[in-house]
Amino acid sequence: MKIDAASTTAVISFQAVENEVGTVTRISVANLRATVVKLASTLRERLLPLLQQRRVDLASEIEQSRIFLATYITTGINRVFLQLACMRLRLAYIPMDSNLSEQRMTSIVKYFSPIAFITDNDDVKPELGLVPLFAFTQLLNQAEASCSRNVEPLFVGMTNPVILLLFTSGSTSPIPKAILLRNGQLANRLCWQWSSTSPLAGITGPRLAKTSWLFIDAFTEMFGPLLDCQTVVVSGTSTITSERLVSDVDFLGRLVNRFQIAQINSVPSQLEAWMKLLDNGSKAFRSLRAIVSSGQILTFTLATRVFEVFEHRPLRLLNLYGSTEVAGDITALAFDSREEVQSAAVESPLGGLVLPVGKPILNVEIYVVSGICEEGPTDVVDRGEEGEVLASGAAILLEEPIMADRSPRLNISLMANSLSTRPCFSRVLRTGDVGFVCPTNGYLYITGRIDDMVKVNGVKICVGNIDQLLTRLRCEDGLFASLGTTLTITLEKGETGTRLVCFYQRETSGDNAFTNADLAKVVRTHFSAFLNVTFVEVPSFPIQKQSGKINKVRLRRDFLNGLYDQVTRPADNVMKANSSKADSRREAIRRVFAKHLGLSEAAGANGEPSDEKDFFLIGGDSITVAIIVPELRKQGFRVSLNDFAMKKKVGEILDTLVSQRHFNQGEPPLAPQKRLFVREYQPGKTFFGQPFHDAYCREVIAEVIAESFVRYEPLAQMINLSAKTMHQIVFGRLKQFETMPGLVYVAGFTYGDPDGPLEALLPDVCAATLGYPASTPPAPGVEDPLYHHVEKAFEVCDTEAGQLEDASKCFSSGLLGTRHDSIDGGERIQLLTLLEKALIDGVRKSGYTAIRSVNTSVVTQVMGEELGYVHNCTVNLASILEAHGVKCDRKSLIGRVATLKIGAQK
Template identity: 25%
Template sequence: MGSIPQVSVLRGPTHPLPRVRYLSRLLEDKVRECGNSTAIIYKGSDSVVHKLSYGELDLATNRLARALLARLAPLDGDVVVAVSLPPSEALLLTLLAVWKAGAAYLPLDQQAPQRVHHILEEAKPALIITEEAEDQLDEVLQCHNVVSFSTLDTIATKMAATILSDSEVLPATAQPLAVVLYTSGSTGVPKGVRLPHAVVLNRLRWQWREFPFSPTEQVCVFKTTLTFVDAIGEIWGPLLHSSPISLLVVPREITKDPQRLIPLLEEYKVERLLVVPTLLRAILLFLGLDSSQQLASLKTWVCSGEPLVVSLAEQFLAHFRRRDVALCNFYGSTEVMGDVTYHVIRSREDLAAFDKVPIGRPLDNTTIYLLDKQLVPVPVGEVGELYVAGLNVCAGYVNNRDPHKFIPNPHTVDPDMARLYHTGDYGRLEKGTVLYEGRTDSQVKVRGHRVDLAEVDAALNKLPQVDKTAVLCYRPGEVDQMIIAYITLHPNVYISGEEIEVALQSYLAVYAIPQVLVIDSIPLLNNGKVDRQTLLKRYAEKAGNSTQPAAVDLDTSGVSDVKAAQCLLKTVAAVLGGAARGTVALSANFYHLGGNSLNSVLTVSKLRDQGYIIGITDFISAQTLKDIVGKMVPEDNVKEVETIIRNHKEKPFVSEILSSVHKSDAYRIITDSFYAKGDLEQCIEPRIPRCEYAELLDQIWEPLVRAQLSFVLRSRMTGQIVSVALGFDVHEEPPVQLSGRLNIVFEFLEFVEAPIRDEKLPQGKGKVLHGFMMGTEQTLSAAENVAAVQAMEEEVLAIGRTRGFTGIFTTNTSPLTKQLSADVFNYRVMSEYQVNKYVAPDGSKPFSRASDSLRVACCWKEI
């Protein structure tokens, strides 16, 4: 009997949760045991240290909760109170009072007024508590129910200080909310994550069990911005635990400054600290410069928010050589209460077995699934999309946005595991622990290849000259898409971005090498994470949307036709624009400068407009721009132009009419091309499963073979099939019945093609050849891809002429095929349609995620 294959599913320990409706009840219980112990420590603007005991905290918040209830109208369901206060004892009093009143708190960051405006319009908080007086409000807060903390505190002095009974607080729902946090949405519009008390409790109880407070631990710190999920554990982990731990409130200006933060941690003998890797690196750098401050008390370091790279973990271990110091790598997101897996590093042995720092094993009452597109667990060792089930999963988004992110769990009947949250991350299970394999949305397409930005970042971190990195994709999916990497260098290191790019060739495929930009420092957000939007804006200004020409070296020595060389250099500089990766010179390679399939065709077209003819194959196969000059011919030199055209037809491919022997290659290439590269298909969420392309091909395969209008191209050099072109007589296409999401694409194509086909093209069989689908092998380089697409276009024209068709009809979505059709083969555009404006028969807009630049063109060419 065969063995049962191991699949990528990990379940954390099971620990039943106590029935606690409101977390504030835990503090009320704690007061009975340690009411005189210090709860909050805060140094105000007057530099005076303020302290508040647990008993004082409880009494003050009971009064404040009653003051809140007096300002709130009777409401059903979850009541949300927005809070816009700086880190202080007033903030903590407010948060606890909100809970005691039976409401959930919603942090606001008024430094982003447009974001706040969206949040208030969507979440509709019943009340907003601010630092400012009611008559000094920002414009964004006006017209809302707003009260200042000082006003609320004045009202509270007249209120009773006894514990509120269940009958006094707001009516409870089945799973009352504790916190609403807004996180960045995939569309750029923030989404409100709804976190119930039970979810927060599950995370806290795991923390207390796995990382218990030591007998010597007296003070913890609250330094994380309140709008980020990690602040929940920082605040409530100490305050709600039964131990008499004090919470030190760290002002924002100190959090970002290691020179001020480290002495504060030493002063209070802090034993645990939560940091993003960027801040950890800064702290280690400072500790290396000042041997007098070594944070001897700090034993538990938690990294969260960004991937922890091996080099930083090793730097940490090299500095802290004690076995009682642990570096913990936490993984999660706001939707799962911050963390769902963790890995503890105490020595190099905890890293040695892996090529990256693991994200570890699941927390209590949590299950991790690594699934394929059909939601089937992948075998151990394979990469799958990471899903989470269990008591750490939030209650969805405000207004039920993006419900597809939370789906029924088909793998269990356990009610605690009934819902799956789709993280949007990739993971891999190895040696019983999970390794992070990047974001699904960080996997971008470059020349048809999938590139993981996390892999690019890891390669940069292997270079000894590189200190910090930020890898981004500029305008993903657009014509001017570019992978860019901003880096800082170690002190006293001098190396150019171009030299770093050369070094990366040892680690990355050519198509994955980013444009490297060396800067002095990488901008950070308030929470210590990289400010990616600022960097993208900086690059956009540099690239100038390609309106500014690139730097040009007009040295034409060594070429006989100086005029042609200057024309080429200026044209390439104009096409690549500010995004060019280096100086445009005759010694440069077009693709190393940032050229791709599309702009290579555009360059050939622009050269033709200026009176120079060169075959596309000659252009893309040239090693340098100087080689291109030698193949450019003035169009008035008729004989040489005819030679170019004749040589251009001697393709490196052999065409074979489609037959049953090509079936497996045709299915694979078409499926891979449209699943990984289809411009329409990439806009649909959830994505179209691969199996639906096989369903389509099963229905049309026999008619395709009978029609004898389809073909494959085989490489003369390797003998391998590299591309497939499928065609029909437009008036003899077989009916197709699709049950899945691919039907959305076919409904759209029928919508744009039918008016042209039925009203503007010749009628009757044998008149119109329809270029139905084209696909190329994913392993082709940019140059090979252009050559294959051009060869297929030419073969379609040849078949059309041989079979006596009047013309060719095709619908192009790819920028490359549109460019070839218009500029090389002289197709006429019959209609053009902006994809994201399409409304499906059911009233939905399935391509709403598409950029405004994605347009389909219905084209016609008489032959």
């Protein structure tokens, strides 16, 4: 198909003004090509020397599959430019965004050693080590100033290069898997979409790219239309995130209406949320011609609801099935009406209706088999019979997924294909799903997961069917209307047999009370009288941070440790009697949120943050939560980090926290008593081989010290030392301590075990200190020149204090800080004193004979005197710094230099 590249719009980039669509920029196909070529040329120029330094063979397929560009891009239009540039260069990239913590990004960088890290967000700076950091804006400006009209790939002669690396995580494993997606897989998926037989053929009009690019659907959503010369609508600003586009259905409706969007993609859970918020016949979405559902199983109820809400025709609902390992989708089925949905549905063993996922796409074969042996799959089952679902063809992986912790995989995904004689179908992929092919229509139906198939007391069952049954009963608004999320797992698998445990939450809004006996009875009635299931009510489910899925490993462990033994449901009359108390508690928690989210007192008084806002999109993060949790515990709330991981909306979090099971209603003697802990942290040793814990620990220490210095340290306030600089100082010191002498201690109060693992205590850390030999050079990686002036000022202080007998044996007390909002003054002094004592003891054990400190705080000065520090001299730090050209907001800041001789202390 020939097009006019100069007049055909490839991308529409929009910005928002006061919740409305504002500035709109249209980029033609010709301009897009020109920008991409220039950017690719600029990127090639910057990266080629780095590849040469690593001695990378640019003609090697293997080398190409091991070299990655790490990317953190927040703006939709920038993602278009960068991804196309990488593809031009045959350079594989790792997409990242705000859904990943800096600790997670640091771990990715450590494991995969990318050639560079590119970002368009100046605030995102994970620990990169030797990996260079490029600012995307600078690269783009440099590219636009160039005259490049063509660009050679970095890697030449590649027949099937890796395009990108994505992470996926199974719900039964806390370890993410890295998937290498190659050109052949992605091209096969896109070619199917562009074919004349595709369910999307003939649908024209703009498409909206809104999915987080951490997911494979974002690639097909973007490049399915774009590489077919169809217009794609993207965000032109970092303020309109993927999360905003999927959660704000009103804004989404305005976008669809404004640009007459023809197709949107969604996972069923998000689609269901939209259906609940939209009225039947919603006019804002009348331009839609296709809704693509993928990533999860589309239910019969949701599919019929789509055609009720969107009454206009034509409208096609496309049900896709697949996973990241198969480049997104391997089967498809289209519905054009509610009647087609009803005719395709079949009765499930549970009595409900299940929808098919269709037939294989281009160059893909699907098999349903009875079993697997070492040589590969065994026999294909008869149509209508349930079995394990396998896939083969151009869509599947060429290599096994990479475990992010480099551990060996216990289960093999790929194996030889004995079921096909065609060369391109030589291997099969185990999808992990259970299903059957209907004998009447030939469609594939997915009914569960293979790892959930068990035999209990002679009864063979897929444990996911129990959860499906309970979900259907909940929707019937009967006895189980107040039943919330359920998850059934297996325990004690082996010679002793299998025990099924169903964990569930109870919705507080339900009026009907049910018991565990009621749940057990309904399961036995629908399945078998020999099927015994243990039902356990839980206040919340533990959640995997990266995938958002329930952490089954943690759930099993907590259950076996008796964590859920005491969970009981309060009587309804007690809940009603305490409703006014719950309201007051709710607003008290909201005020704590407002304070730590940096909202003004006026905003807090006006009920901010409001219930509908996403806690993690208005400034909340793991560190904010770690600060809030101890404060709420102090007020009597039995709160944990998991309460924030389970919910994201402010109102949902508040609902969880004010529930009776989360509030400490008893008298003080019955409440858990918080206990003090002081622990040493050794960078590079304490969490060796545990990068997630190590990165989190460093972040906690940096946050505590930065907050303390910036808000309360007179020296930092006098010269306006920023929190960013303090973070860099702390991270620099911790990095030094991996190879140089240094001591780090953390302290706090916990309701848990003060002698337990340090990682379990990190949310309760309220104070930290760093000490190092006086001869230690300045911390590396600090950009602010103010820091180096401060170091010079401390050298002057040391000179004024006089020489020691052996300067090489002198330690500096360095950095000491505490949180102020989560502990009171007495507790703060207690922690500071204990930390200083721990430091003194550590210095003594390390063979040093003296500690010298410069104090500008009255508290630390008094504390030093009590611990035996001897006053050496008094200096005016303001005068010293101004002599070095530093602007100070006061004329005088007295610093007292004191020394403690370790050898003289008894």
